[in-house]
Amino acid sequence: MPRPDRSHERIPQILSAAAKVFACDGVQGARMEDVAKEAGLSKAGVYLYYKNKDALVLALLEQFFAANLEALKLIPIGNRAVDRLCDWIDLVSAAMQHGEHFQTVGFEFLALAGRDDEARKVVLDFYLQYQSAIAKLLIADGTTSNAATQKAQEIVALLEGINLLWMAQSGKMDFASLAKSGVRALLS
Amino acid sequence: MPRPDRSHERIPQILSAAAKVFACDGVQGARMEDVAKEAGLSKAGVYLYYKNKDALVLALLEQFFAANLEALKLIPIGNRAVDRLCDWIDLVSAAMQHGEHFQTVGFEFLALAGRDDEARKVVLDFYLQYQSAIAKLLIADGTTSNAATQKAQEIVALLEGINLLWMAQSGKMDFASLAKSGVRALLS
Amino acid sequence: MPRPDRSHERIPQILSAAAKVFACDGVQGARMEDVAKEAGLSKAGVYLYYKNKDALVLALLEQFFAANLEALKLIPIGNRAVDRLCDWIDLVSAAMQHGEHFQTVGFEFLALAGRDDEARKVVLDFYLQYQSAIAKLLIADGTTSNAATQKAQEIVALLEGINLLWMAQSGKMDFASLAKSGVRALLS
C-alpha cells in the first residue's frame, strides 16, 4: 500500500514558500532550491508537484489573483455606496497589515504581466472583475450603468495607485484614510 | 594621441538598448549579451561604460525616474489648477503613445523597488517630488497647504493607478480621458 | 499465508519492457520509470526483481544472448552443410521480421561490450559458441577441423555483417537471400 496522498498539504506549502522567495528575490531571481528549502522539501520534491518553474510561477500568480478576487466578494452591496466602500477599505487595509510579502509579490506579478501574455490575461481578468464588482455596488445605489462603469474604473485606479504608493513607502503610510477620502472625493 | 571620448554617444545607446531588453525579458532575465547586441556593441564594450550589471540597472533606473521628473517640470503653474493638470495629462498621454517599452520598464523598476532598498529610495523620491509638484499647483490656485498635500497624494495615486490599468490592457485604453475625468472628480 | 510467487510472470514482463525501452532510448538513456511503466508496474516494483539498473541491464543482456544461442541449436546437422545453413538462415530471417526491437537492442549491447568487460565476456562467449556450432556442422560434412574453424569464423562474420547492413537500412533489405548467396560463395 502506497503512502497517503499528500498533495493537499504540499501544494499550499510550496505556494506559500514560493510567495516568500519570490517577494525577496523576484520571480526571476528566485531559485527553485530556495523555494524547496523554504517549503521544507527537496528540490525534486517541488518538481513532483510543479513540472517546472514556469508552472510554479503561473500557479502562484493564479492563486494570488484568486485570493484578491475573494476579497472582492466581501464588498457589501447596499445603498450609500460610499459607506459600503469605506467599510470594505477598512477590511482590506486591516488585512494588508499582515502578509508582508503579499504586496511585494503582487508587484512582481504586475511586472511579469508587462512581458508575459499569459500573466497579463490573469491580471486583466482580475481588474475587470474588480471594476465590475464596484460598478454593481454603484448601480445598486442608483448610479446609471454608464456612469458607474466610469466611476468604478476611477476607483479601482485610485485604490491600486494608493497601494503602489504604500509599497513605495514600505507600508509606512495610512492606506485606509487616504483611500477613503479619495473615494469620497470621487463619489461626491 | 588620445582617441576621442565616445561616452556621450555610447551611454544613451546602451541605456536605450537596456530599456528595450529589460522591458522584454525583465531586469533579472535580461542578458548583458542582448543589451550589447541591441546597442551594437560587444559584451565587453558595455563593460567599458558600466562596471557590472547592477551598475547598468541602477543607471537606467535613475535615468528613467529622472526622465519622469522632467515631465513634472512641464506641469504649468497657474490658476484653475484643474485645467492646468488636464493640459498636462494630455501632454503625458501623447508621450505615452510613443516609447512602448517605457511603461513596461517602469513596472520592472517598481517590482525591483519592492526588494531593493536603493531602488526604493529612487522611486520614493520620485513620488515625493511628483506629489510636491502637484501640491504646489494646487496651492498656487488657492488650496490650503494641508488640503493640497492630501489632494496631491490622491491625484498621484489615481494617475499611477490608471497607468497600471493602461498597461494591463496593453495600452488599449483611453488614458487621457479617464485621467482627466478622475482628476476633475477629485478636485470638484 | 505467503502471497503467491509472481516472479515467473513479472520477470519476462520486465525484461521485455526493458528491451523495448532500451531499443528506443539506448541502454544509458533508458529510464527505470519508463521500463516500469512499459511493464505495467511501479518503479519500486521493478526494484523488487532487480536490485538496480545495472542488474537489469545485465539480465537483459544475458537473456538476449541466451535467446540467440537458442537459435544456434536449430542449426540442423547433416551432410550438405551449405543446404543445412541455408535452411537455418531462412528460419532466422523469418524470426527477424518479428520482434522489431530485437536487432536494435543487440547493437546497444555490442556498444556496451565495447566499454564494459562483463558485457564483453557474454558477447564473446556467444560468438565462440556461434562459431563452434557452425564448425561442427562443417566437420560433420567432411571438412577438416582447421579449415572448419576458419570457415566458421568467416560465416559468422558475414552473417553478423549482413545483420548490421540490415539494421542500417531499417530492415528494408532481403536478409535471407544475401546471406544465402554469401554463404554459398564462402563454401564453394
Next chain:
Amino acid sequence: MPRPDRSHERIPQILSAAAKVFACDGVQGARMEDVAKEAGLSKAGVYLYYKNKDALVLALLEQFFAANLEALKLIPIGNRAVDRLCDWIDLVSAAMQHGEHFQTVGFEFLALAGRDDEARKVVLDFYLQYQSAIAKLLIADGTTSNAATQKAQEIVALLEGINLLWMAQSGKMDFASLAKSGVRALLS
C-alpha cells in the same frame, strides 16, 4: 583588437577529446565536463563551439564516417580485384592497430543509428559508398554490374562482421588474414 580566431585548432581538439570520452563512457554516458577537461578547456569553452551535446555528437559522428570514407579512396582500382582488395585490407588493418578508441566509438555510433534517424542516415550513406567503391573495383576487373553489386554487399558485410568480432575479442584477432581469406573465398 580581439584575440585571433582559434576555432581551427579548438574544433579538432574537442572532437578528439569527445571520441575518447565517448569510447570510454558511451555517447549517452559521456559528460560534457569530461569532454571539456580532456580537451583542456572549460565546459563553457566547449559550448562556444558546439551549442549542445547533440550537436557535438553529430559533429563527431560525421567526422568519424568522413574519416572512414577517406579510407575508401585508398582502394586501388586495377585488374586482379582480389589482390587490390587484399592490399587495401592490409592498409586498413595496419591503421586499426593504432587509434584505440576508433572501433569502440564506431560501435557507439552504430547503436546510436539504431535509435536516431539522423545518425542512421549518415551510417547508411557510408555503407552505400563503401559498397559502391568495391563494386567499381569489381567492375573494373570485368565483373558485370549486377554481380558486382551483390558481391560488393557480401564483401562489405564480411569485413564489417570481422570488425565486430575483432572488437568482441578486444583486438586480439588477426583481422587482416581472416579478411583476406574471406574475400578470396567470396571472389573465387
Next chain:
DNA sequence: TATGAATGAGTATTCATTCAT
C-alpha cells in the same frame, strides 16, 4: 508483493565577468 512520496547526487546549459590582443 506493491507503490506513491521523497531525495541525493548528478548533468546539461547559461551567463556575468575578465583578459589578451
Next chain:
DNA sequence: TATGAATGAATACTCATTCAT
C-alpha cells in the same frame, strides 16, 4: 576604445534509488 575567447559559478531540471505504508 574595442572585442572575441575563455571561464567560474550558478541553476533548472533529472533520475536511480529508498522508504513508509
